[in-house]
Amino acid sequence: MSEPTPLPASATKAAWDKLDALAAAPGGRLITPLFAADPNRAEKFSASFEDMFLDFSKTSISPEAMTGLFELARAAKVEDFIVRLFAGEPVNMTEHRSAMHMALRSLPDAGFRAVLPEGGFEDASKVAAHERAHMEKFVRAVHAGEIVAADGKPFTDVLNIGIGGSDLGPRMVSLALTFVHGAKISPHFLSNVDGHAFAQLSRELDPARTLVLVASKTFTTLETMTNGHAARDWIAGALGEDAVSHHFAALSTNMKETGKFGIPEDRVFGFRDWVGGRYSVWSAIGLSVALAAGWDAFEDFLAGGRAMDGHFRNTPLEQNLPVLMALAGIWNLDVQHAATLCILAYDARLARFPAYLQQLEMESNGKSTRLAGDQVTHQTCPVVFGEPGTDAQHSFMQLVHQGPAHVPVDFILAAEADHNRPEAHRILAANVFAQAEALLAGKSLEEVTEEMKKAGADEETIKRVAPHRVFTGQRPSTTVLYKKLDAYSLGRLIVLYEHKVAVQGAIWGINSYDQWGVELGKKLAQAIIPSLEPKADHGHHDGSTLGLMNKFLSLRGEG
């Protein structure tokens, strides 16, 4: 099928120029005057989907800038992009693939389609439903004690071995949902090829009670294969070779390689190449989530994702949560030049959410070449980082409040807690609102001086200390607030970010669905492994790399 001619950078130039001019105008970087000018700003610069509420009023986006941002989105043909994405067109043009992860959470008869490598389309919703039925049968049988360990007793633990998208999604979602829905089986995750990680897990886990999932889209990733073989030796060593077929399952698109690993076909849960790694938690890669939190929770999770898909696909840009979040992000990054994005989920159950978003955002949009083959005209992705609130307040938030660079923050909060100490949740929520308000309002020298005077400080102390206690304020944040965290609302939250990333990629004119940047390091590592054997030829490297390899070997007494 023919791919549409990519838009030239000139198509969005006028819209970008207008935004730059607005930001450069007097007051174009301030937020508090926007509230002073319009008592209804908070209402106008917020939007809802179901109980999920997005407030982006604490940004320096003026009403004119908002209009300009929609003009930018339309100049970049975001609406067309949404249609092409959902039509299963090969938006991943460097690999000629659809990005059809939406099919994984669609109803079986939704009719989403995806391009086939050999040409034509397949019914992606049907393919996904078929695999889901396979997963459900397995999960329910494990929970019912019908699929059991080699000794005939039930499994109590599941170990997911994978990395990148085959780890971050299931790990983050399992942590959240086992708290909310209870753990039917305890989930564990092994990603790092560092042998210490496996050593630690193998100390904690009983091989006789552990079901091992080898999760890899390609089934060739060095870390996962190394760890998979270590786990295979661990199970076979403890329980005998025959136990392997009872204790292993594979989650992959590569049936040939799973067969070579020795995993029987009915223990292989597949998905297709139209599912990118960072979008794969909705696929067979989510098996550990379903095993841990239960099949019904997994279905609710899919339903939440599906609901946000529907909102994104059918809502005008002006009320579309992922679009609004994307535009606020573009304003902060490209117009106000705030190069980072801090994710503060005030929810201990979302402790892994920033790590998950790092891959989703930075692997998707960390690109410099536009679809048209020329170089991007703007920064394409903020550096994403974060920690759960309130912990973050006691580590890096100093910089966010008083450092010279502005660091936009996404605050995330559930209104209701899942514990019986409402006062604790009120304290948590108060911290969200206080942080966001402090970032916005800051504290002037006059206010600090007054405060210090009242506290009885002398003139000299005030003069010396007060400037250090000034907060400039005018620091942007966005808040996502919803009723409670459960499988459904987590599904919505993830898809909010998925589609935000998609919209931003469309505006920058890049392919959000490939990741060639990861390849080079992977290839070089493969090439260096043999040269780290004692006395091996080191091959050709720069002086620093050769020096480090020699030092490594000599520190080990092998050089």
Ligand SMILES: O=P(O)(O)OC[C@H]1O[C@H](O)[C@H](O)[C@@H](O)[C@@H]1O
């Ligand atoms: O699932 P796998 O094929 O093992 O890939 C795991 C990860 O590998 C690389 O890092 C890719 O850039 C990621 O997108 C992917 O999630």
